Amino acid sequence: MHPTALLDLATELLRAVLKLDAPADSIVSAFFKRHRSLGPRERHALAETAYTVLRRRPLLQHLAQSGTGALERRLAILAWSGDANLLKGALGSNEAQWRQQVKAIDPAGFSDKFRHNLPDWLASALRSQLGDEAFWPLVAALDEPAPLDLRVNVLKAKREDILSTLNQAGLRAAPTPFSPWGIRVPGKPALQKFDAFVRGDIEVQDEGSQLLALLVDAKRGEMVVDFCAGAGGKTLALGAAMRSTGRLYAFDVNGHRLDALKPRMARSGLSNVHPAQIAHERDERIKRLAGKIDRVLVDAPCSGLGTLRRNPDLKWRQSPQAVAELTAKQTAILDSAQRLVKPGGRLVYATCSLLRDENEAIAEAFGAAHPDFIPLPADEALAAAHVDRAGELVDNGYLRLWPSRHATDGFFAAVWQRK
Numbered sequence: 345m346h347p348t349a350l351l352d353l354a355t356e357l358l359r360a361v362l363k364l365d366a367p368a369d370s371i372v373s374a375f376f377k378r379h380r381s382l383g384p385r386e387r388h389a390l391a392e393t394a395y396t397v398l399r400r401r402p403l404l405q406h407l408a409q410s411g412t413g414a415l416e417r418r419l420a421i422l423a424w425s426g427d428a429n430l431l432k433g434a435l436g437s438n439e440a441q442w443r444q445q446v447k448a449i450d451p452a453g454f455s456d457k458f459r460h461n462l463p464d465w466l467a468s469a470l471r472s473q474l475g476d477e478a479f480w481p482l483v484a485a486l487d488e489p490a491p492l493d494l495r496v497n498v499l500k501a502k503r504e505d506i507l508s509t510l511n512q513a514g515l516r517a518a519p520t521p522f523s524p525w526g527i528r529v530p531g532k533p534a535l536q537k538f539d540a541f542v543r544g545d546i547e548v549q550d551e552g553s554q555l556l557a558l559l560v561d562a563k564r565g566e567m568v569v570d571f572c573a574g575a576g577g578k579t580l581a582l583g584a585a586m587r588s589t590g591r592l593y594a595f596d597v598n599g600h601r602l603d604a605l606k607p608r609m610a611r612s613g614l615s616n617v618h619p620a621q622i623a624h625e626r627d628e629r630i631k632r633l634a635g636k637i638d639r640v641l642v643d644a645p646c647s648g649l650g651t652l653r654r655n656p657d658l659k660w661r662q663s664p665q666a667v668a669e670l671t672a673k674q675t676a677i678l679d680s681a682q683r684l685v686k687p688g689g690r691l692v693y694a695t696c697s698l699l700r701d702e703n704e705a706i707a708e709a710f711g712a713a714h715p716d717f718i719p720l721p722a723d724e725a726l727a728a729a730h731v732d733r734a735g736e737l738v739d740n741g742y743l744r745l746w747p748s749r750h751a752t753d754g755f756f757a758a759v760w761q762r763k
């Protein structure tokens with residue numbers, strides 16, 4: 345495609361994404377469906393440019409003020425993440441000169457707001473939670489794209505075998521540092537061409553998500569509930585850990601998400617998974633299973649702010665009001681799900697949020713209201729599930745994963761055992 349046309353498309357994509365009225369990933373994929381002739385490198389340039397603007401929106405909007413022409417075009421020029429020569433070919437001489445001037449500005453002079461590029465409410469919540477020492481490394485980590493992590497389906501394959509297959513194909517794959525099921529691959533290789541992927545021997549899954557499933561430590565022959573199963577990322581990991589035995593219920597209120605689980609289940613070879621749409625967290629089905637379940641995972645709906653590396657638009661689409669509504673929902677779901685757990689059984693509450701309000705605050709309130717649930721230190725639970733260096737993953741007994749410390753998405757989990 346001619347450079348001018350590609351920059352025009354980047355401008356058009358930014359116009360759509362910056363409306364912030366839908367998740368950026370769905371806007372980007374709908375855009376690519378409308379522009380089928382784009383090649384992989386062009387798609388990469390457009391998507392990364394849009395994501396760079398979402399990551400650094402305050403700074404880039406500030407810098408873009410000095411230019412002329414449509415704001416989205418100026419933003420696309422400053423955030424361009426494709427081939428530099430292509431961009432040169434698209435710029436008029438005034439634009440090229442302006443870009444040089446902006447690039448020459450010393451970032452040391454930027455105010456905090458333009459260094460962290462977070463909305464004020466989120467910056468102050470994280471800063472007071474973490475202190476400056478941990479806040480700024482988090483900011484740096486959130487500015488980077490996430491690595492590609494895979495989970496080996498232990499029902500079908502061994503990690504060493506998959507590693508050697510991937511490395512023979514030149515992928516430079518390495519074991520993940522904590523999860524015994526995980527593999528980390530640099531870049532964004534096309535996995536669809538690998539038989540191991542087609543056969544269901546591997547799934548794409550962040551190491552943090554794998555660690556949540558490991559914390560549940562589901563065993564052969566048990567009754568397990570994944571209460572907020574969604575499209576089943578953690579369900580599939582739990583089902584494989586159970587070696588496709590016992591019974592694993594995958595509940596969710598969203599039927600479309602559960603539908604997306606079904607083809608993944610077929611690929612995985614699991615026959616112990618029972619997806620079921622529930623109307624709400626107090627559905628009759630929960631009452632029927634009360635006190636019968638060995639392990640319950642509540643992977644609660646949350647702000648998703650732990651996934652900002654992948655979904656930088658979320659920081660602009662979330663708000664304190666939305667977080668307050670989510671915390672009420674999280675409390676209600678956990679309170680209903682706990683009824684399922686049998687005496688001696690395990691309950692895990694998890695989110696992919698960074699915020700204390702959605703994490704420790706919910707777990708502490710639950711613990712205070714339910715003295716029959718005894719907190720289980722997450723490092724003990726992880727060590728029992730053969731996770732290396734589990735102590736590095738835990739803060740105050742809770743699993744606390746940070747992109748800046750663990751190279752995973754941000755995750756939280758609390759574990760209890762029922763008396």
Ligand SMILES: C[S@@+](CC[C@H](N)C(=O)[O-])C[C@H]1O[C@@H](n2cnc3c(N)ncnc32)[C@H](O)[C@@H]1O
Pocket residue numbers: 553571572573574575576577578579595596597598601622624625643644645646677
């Ligand atoms: C964090 S996502 C789950 C992700 C999923 N566990 C995975 O690993 O891919 C939260 C899920 O909770 C579901 N949810 C929302 N309200 C719910 C409720 N009241 N009861 C059960 N699930 C609910 C949402 O539809 C969403 O799929």
